Amino acid sequence: MSNMHRIHWFDEQIRSGRYPNSSLLAREFEISRRQAQRDIEYMAATLRAPLVYMAKYRGYCYEDQTYRLPQLYMTEEEQRVLKYLAHRYRHYDYDRSDAVKRVAHLLERFTEEDSESEGIQEAFPSFSAAPRQLQYRELLSHAIKESRVVHMHYQDHEGERQFPFCPLGFVSRFNADYVAGYETDPLQNMLLRLEGVRRIRLSDERFVCDAAANQSIWERPLPVRKPFLAEILLLEICDADMWMGYRIRERKDRVHTIEFYDADTFEEHLFTSEWEELLAPKWLRQRLQNHIARMAARLDRTNGS
Structure with missing residues (x-):
């Protein structure tokens, strides 16, 4: 049972005015009280739920009744x-x-x-x-x-x-x-x-x-390898430390220095992501050009037939 199901149940109990607590959550889903308390802490710390413990009712309510859980359902x-x-x-x-x-x-x-x-x-x-x-x-x-x-x-x-x-x-x-x-x-x-x-x-x-x-x-030990570096002009400045899973080592305006270890996987990533210009390395530019040329040749053969 996903903890998201438990959190939604806990949220519904609060909105129904039942003042749920960790004991009630643990009993409902047959989990430990410690796990139940972690779910409650997760609601407060990560989902920013305005939880308030009411000693009179031995349970929780929302300090701000307008609060809504973020969309947590996933396919x-x-x-x-x-x-x-x-x-x-x-x-x-x-x-x-x-x-x-x-x-x-x-x-x-x-x-x-x-x-x-x-x-x-x-x-x-x-x-x-x-x-x-x-x-x-x-x-x-x-x-x-x-x-x-x-x-x-x-x-x-x-x-x-x-x-x-x-x-x-x-x-x-x-x-x-x-x-x-x-x-x-x-x-x-x-x-x-x-x-x-x-x-x-x-x-x-x-x-x-x-x-x-x-x-x-x-x-088998993992070999020690230094990452390759690619200089890429992105459509806009990326403020995060990662670009679609790849670490950004340095940025100068829209030019980002990206680390990657596997050329095949990174090349595939470049075909499916949005960017404006690949500035370096030269060998990766050539690799992409050759790949595109082979694809264009196959398309020409198809159109000719």
């Missing part, structure tokens, strides 16, 4: 995107990581469910939240939960290939997402980038994971 797709972002922020391990992980905790509170009763730890990473990757994450999450072998169609620099794959979990590195697991024939540990997945089909075959044998997947 299932919106919740998946937030879970996706929460996972990425939770695994961020660079500058100001403590502050970023607090953001992850906040995002998770908007989508949290009773994971103890489900017995799973959900994960939906990636900043871009591409619909196809969301779908693959959902299928792989199901396969991981049930230890099911999947038939993987995958493409990388070696070309496209098909193989049976046993997924174990997800890893995020440098703004890109991977599924960790192992191939069965031949037996070998693998990290597959989600962007390289072309098609997934779940099979009825189950696998038994040897935790000791596959521990090396999780123990």
Whole structure:
């Protein structure tokens, strides 16, 4: 049960003049009183609810009766995107990581469910939240939960290939997402980038994971890399520290110096975001121009036929 459902219930109790408290909230939703008190504190600190405790009634009311909760309802797709972002922020391990992980905790509170009763730890990473990757994450999450072998169609620099794959979990590195697991024939540990997945089909075959044998997947250290820097003229000055998930190192008027670690993912981001001019680096400008030229050539062939 999301804490947003509890908060809406608490709000309705206040408006009905019932003076709810943490004990009543805990009893209604079968949660601990400590968790209930955190929900109330969240209403006051984050949602700016003008809560006042009335000792006479042993419960809360609103000091300002005109207060309204912000719109908190989300579609299932919106919740998946937030879970996706929460996972990425939770695994961020660079500058100001403590502050970023607090953001992850906040995002998770908007989508949290009773994971103890489900017995799973959900994960939906990636900043871009591409619909196809969301779908693959959902299928792989199901396969991981049930230890099911999947038939993987995958493409990388070696070309496209098909193989049976046993997924174990997800890893995020440098703004890109991977599924960790192992191939069965031949037996070998693998990290597959989600962007390289072309098609997934779940099979009825189950696998038994040897935790000791596959521990090396999780123990691989992250390489230390300095970020690439892109100078971009935006349509307007961005006052935040991040531009659509990418850190802004420096700004001079509308020229922003943006950090990125993965060129493929950042190039995709540039195709879907709004900006005015890419000033540097030269190699990234050339990369975009080549990509656009190839697309234009394919369109010309299509129009010619």
